[in-house]
Amino acid sequence: MSTPSPSAVVSRPAESGLRAWLAGNPHLRMFETLVRREFWEHRSLWRGPLVVSVLLLVCAVITHGALKIDAAEPTEWLNPQSKAIVFALAQWALTVPHYLVMTLLLSFYLLDCLYAERKDRSILFWKSLPVSDGATVASKVAVACVVVPLGTFALALVTDILFTAIWDLRAVIGHSPELLVWDTVAFLKTQALMFLGLVVSVLWYSPFLGCFLLASACVRRNVVMWVTVVPLLLVIFERIAFGTHWLSSLVNYRTYGIWYDLHLESAVLGSIHNVGPAEVVSLPEVFDRVHVGPAFTNIDLWLGLVFAAACAYAAARVRGFRDET
Amino acid sequence: MTKVIEARGLKKSYHQTHALEDVSFTVEPGRIVGLIGPNGAGKTTALKAILGLTRFDGELRVLGLDPRSQRDELMRNVSFIADVAVLPGWLRVGQALELVAGVHPRFNEARAAQFLRRTDIRMRSRVRELSKGMVTQLHLALILAIDARLLVLDEPTLGLDLLYRRQFYDALLNDYFNEERTILVTTHQVEEVENLFTDVIFINHGRVVLDSSVEKLAERYVQITVAPDKVAQARALHPFYEREVFGRVVMIFDRQANLLEADPGQAAVELAPLGETRTPSIADLFVAKMEAA
Numbered sequence: 001m002s003t004p005s006p007s008a009v010v011s012r013p014a015e016s017g018l019r020a021w022l023a024g025n026p027h028l029r030m031f032e033t034l035v036r037r038e039f040w041e042h043r044s045l046w047r048g049p050l051v052v053s054v055l056l057l058v059c060a061v062i063t064h065g066a067l068k069i070d071a072a073e074p075t076e077w078l079n080p081q082s083k084a085i086v087f088a089l090a091q092w093a094l095t096v097p098h099y100l101v102m103t104l105l106l107s108f109y110l111l112d113c114l115y116a117e118r119k120d121r122s123i124l125f126w127k128s129l130p131v132s133d134g135a136t137v138a139s140k141v142a143v144a145c146v147v148v149p150l151g152t153f154a155l156a157l158v159t160d161i162l163f164t165a166i167w168d169l170r171a172v173i174g175h176s177p178e179l180l181v182w183d184t185v186a187f188l189k190t191q192a193l194m195f196l197g198l199v200v201s202v203l204w205y206s207p208f209l210g211c212f213l214l215a216s217a218c219v220r221r222n223v224v225m226w227v228t229v230v231p232l233l234l235v236i237f238e239r240i241a242f243g244t245h246w247l248s249s250l251v252n253y254r255t256y257g258i259w260y261d262l263h264l265e266s267a268v269l270g271s272i273h274n275v276g277p278a279e280v281v282s283l284p285e286v287f288d289r290v291h292v293g294p295a296f297t298n299i300d301l302w303l304g305l306v307f308a309a310a311c312a313y314a315a316a317r318v319r320g321f322r323d324e325t
Numbered sequence: 326m327t328k329v330i331e332a333r334g335l336k337k338s339y340h341q342t343h344a345l346e347d348v349s350f351t352v353e354p355g356r357i358v359g360l361i362g363p364n365g366a367g368k369t370t371a372l373k374a375i376l377g378l379t380r381f382d383g384e385l386r387v388l389g390l391d392p393r394s395q396r397d398e399l400m401r402n403v404s405f406i407a408d409v410a411v412l413p414g415w416l417r418v419g420q421a422l423e424l425v426a427g428v429h430p431r432f433n434e435a436r437a438a439q440f441l442r443r444t445d446i447r448m449r450s451r452v453r454e455l456s457k458g459m460v461t462q463l464h465l466a467l468i469l470a471i472d473a474r475l476l477v478l479d480e481p482t483l484g485l486d487l488l489y490r491r492q493f494y495d496a497l498l499n500d501y502f503n504e505e506r507t508i509l510v511t512t513h514q515v516e517e518v519e520n521l522f523t524d525v526i527f528i529n530h531g532r533v534v535l536d537s538s539v540e541k542l543a544e545r546y547v548q549i550t551v552a553p554d555k556v557a558q559a560r561a562l563h564p565f566y567e568r569e570v571f572g573r574v575v576m577i578f579d580r581q582a583n584l585l586e587a588d589p590g591q592a593a594v595e596l597a598p599l600g601e602t603r604t605p606s607i608a609d610l611f612v613a614k615m616e617a618a
Binding site: 032117122 | 373376377378379380396397398399400401404405406407411412413414415416417420423424425426427428429430464
């Protein structure tokens with residue numbers, strides 16, 4: 001048994017390239033610290049997605065593979081032409097739980113992130129550090145709009161691959177019929193479609209995110225009620241007082257509008273194929289058919305982003321001006 | 326050397342009440358200043374103004390910066406403990422060190438860790454698992470490891486037992502304070518820390534009632550336990566405060582306000598025969614000032 005050299009005992013573990021680079025750049029180091037801080041406080045942000053992945057992988061191991069579509073045996077619908085379609089559909093189905101959980105977690109995160117520090121009075125500690133209100137809010141925006149979405153996408157992607165690998169392994173050892181057959185083109189196109197959906201969602205729904213953040217900075221209590229009941233009451237009030245539907249159509253538009261620009265509906269309708277006796281959407285084809293251009297040239301997408309930025313700016317100002325007692 | 330704090334005409338009101346009314350004072354480097362006043366006197370408001378945590382009217386420079394617009398820059402050279410309960414419960418001790426190291430250019434992580442090793446606090450513990458005294462120790466460890474020029478303490482030992490309070494101030498004096506650093510303290514427990522102060526500022530109803538170094542206090546104020554037969558004679562010299570303790574009358578004289586000031590020699594001559602003279606404690610002086618107002 002060899003004894004470690006004294007220097008190895010004394011010195012800290014070698015810093016990775018990233019850490020060394022960050023250490024030399026105080027602003028980046030501060031920002032990285034602030035982002036990590038968010039995951040310390042809001043542990044559900046990383047635990048939630050991990051739980052989803054683990055559950056999906058457990059399903060891959062224990063579910064019995066005798067899947068049937070409209071009473072047809074897999075052998076009937078798993079012909080070479082439809083293999084890619086089924087494979088892509090499975091990729092999509094495995095990603096959806098991740099995105100749903102992420103949406104929920106991010107909503108609650110944004111509603112809580114500037115509210116919790118006032119509730120537990122830790123804001124006086126945070127304000128005793130040389131961190132501006134702008135940097136604080138920016139770190140929360142970065143977590144909600146960049147770090148968590150990208151992390152969720154990456155985790156979903158890895159989960160998809162592992163899920164397929166587990167299921168294929170089971171097919172190889174004769175444990176279950178061959179249901180998922182790897183198809184690189186279908187995989188890449190489906191993942192690209194998922195990523196496109198993610199990017200468009202973050203951009204298009206950013207006004208909601210901005211409102212949540214601002215509510216978190218302003219509201220004294222019942223943050224959730226302020227972003228649910230109050231808008232609902234406003235919609236009803238508008239309807240009764242003015243007989244108009246301006247607010248509800250705005251919310252409606254901000255919910256669905258961009259998907260029409262992407263021509264998603266026609267892309268889906270045009271990509272339906274018969275797989276065995278069933279009609280199934282071919283997602284790689286949907287990717288080929290969506291119109292990315294109109295979505296990103298829609299001025300409302302960018303105006304929404306400007307509105308969200310204004311909300312974040314306002315949240316930082318409110319945090320700065322607010323009297324904490 | 327430049328002043329650490331220069332406040333001129335600070336005003337602040339909440340709704341109808343005036344928390345600060347025309348408060349002016351300066352703080353020099355290398356001092357330990359006690360900001361003392363009864364509840365609601367405006368101490369905390371004054372501190373919050375200094376730390377950029379509240380809006381106010383008037384002129385205020387802290388280390389040459391305006392706390393209203395330059396708070397984050399100011400916080401590189403200013404540390405504060407506002408209250409024992411402000412560290413968030415979810416934070417682990419190790420994370421706290423990592424966090425301050427990540428955002429504070431003047432924080433010495435090794436020093437904070439060294440300070441914590443002297444306590445029972447474990448790196449894995451969360452703040453919510455620590456006792457109140459331990460949370461203060463942790464906060465102090467973080468603050469003492471920051472090379473700041475101004476340290477602001479707002480009731481830092483509130484709710485702590487005597488042992489922790491003593492340790493707190495010992496650590497502050499032995500491990501932190503030097504002639505380049507300034508400490509501003511507000512506290513209710515004046516008796517306990519009065520030997521610490523080099524300067525005191527009394528504040529009441531949003532106004533500065535007294536602003537003096539401790540040395541000057543000794544020159545200016547004198548307390549006499551008056552002999553029973555000399556009470557009338559002593560009263561003729563206009564004490565600004567008097568009270569009875571165990572049947573004996575204690576008076577405090579302000580040499581500046583009395584004619585005595587003109588000639589300190591005469592003061593000794595006039596006051597000494599009246600009874601036992603000594604310098605009033607800060608606590609006594611505080612009570613006298615508040616009750617005289």
